[in-house]
Amino acid sequence: MKRLRALVIVVGSATIFSLGLGWLFNTYPMMPLAASQEAVRVDRAFNGLLWLSIPIYSLVMASLIYALFAFKSSDDKARGANYENSRGRWVESLWLVVSLVLTLGLAGFGSYELKHILADQKNADMEIQVNASQFSWEFFYPEHEAYKPQLYLPVNKKVRLILKSADVLHSFWVPEFRLKQDVLPNRVTQLVITPTIKGDYQLRCSELCGLDHTVMTAQVHVVDEETYTQQFAEGDSW
Ligand SMILES: [Cu+2]
Numbered sequence: 001m002k003r004l005r006a007l008v009i010v011v012g013s014a015t016i017f018s019l020g021l022g023w024l025f026n027t028y029p030m031m032p033l034a035a036s037q038e039a040v041r042v043d044r045a046f047n048g049l050l051w052l053s054i055p056i057y058s059l060v061m062a063s064l065i066y067a068l069f070a071f072k073s074s075d076d077k078a079r080g081a082n083y084e085n086s087r088g089r090w091v092e093s094l095w096l097v098v099s100l101v102l103t104l105g106l107a108g109f110g111s112y113e114l115k116h117i118l119a120d121q122k123n124a125d126m127e128i129q130v131n132a133s134q135f136s137w138e139f140f141y142p143e144h145e146a147y148k149p150q151l152y153l154p155v156n157k158k159v160r161l162i163l164k165s166a167d168v169l170h171s172f173w174v175p176e177f178r179l180k181q182d183v184l185p186n187r188v189t190q191l192v193i194t195p196t197i198k199g200d201y202q203l204r205c206s207e208l209c210g211l212d213h214t215v216m217t218a219q220v221h222v223v224d225e226e227t228y229t230q231q232f233a234e235g236d237s238w
Contacts, residue, residue: 009066036177041116129161132164132165137149137205149218158192158193163190164183
């Protein structure tokens with residue numbers, strides 16, 4: 001009876017706590033708008049991990065708090081000393097197996113999504129060169145032979161960004177696209193993204209690169225094909 005009571009208290013409070021956390025993350029999502037194809041996959045992996053963690057975290061915390069009050073030290077020092085023969089060992093063995101399966105499952109799930117993101121990177125529709133330097137970004141559009149201080153991307157086109165740095169380490173990051181790529185001096189890196197929602201976003205450097213690192217930003221405009229071409233027709237290259 002005592003054991004059943006403990007089980008009800010722990011599982012009950014863990015359920016309530018889980019529902020509370022679920023409501024919190026549902027009402028106040030942690031991620032900004034998912035504005036690229038890749039973002040959907042990243043969010044799926046992130047949310048899968050989050051929703052799996054909530055009940056486990058709640059159950060562990062509920063058991064811990066329950067144990068804190070239920071198994072307080074008493075004057076009877078002999079109590080609980082005979083751990084080797086206690087029946088609680090099977091719980092430990094079971095949890096070892098369960099957590100092993102969960103960990104391997106999560107690693108498999110993450111690798112699966114990553115494999116698909118990388119496989120999608122092969123045939124891009126177009127290329128844009130991104131030049132990073134302390135503390136600004138510059139974009140070169142080879143098709144139009146034009147340089148611009150802002151990144152224009154046609155919506156639903158898979159674009160390969162060729163990233164170069166003139167000085168130190170920088171990192172290309174548009175939170176709404178989710179993917180992030182380091183930009184290195186003396187080495188060319190790439191990032192392939194397919195923006196899916198028209199709008200204005202902000203590119204920020206996410207690698208501490210010097211005193212003005214925090215202001216190393218650039219505007220990113222995801223526009224329709226027509227508006228994209230117009231940018232170059234007007235000849236307002238700088
Ligand atoms: Cu930087």
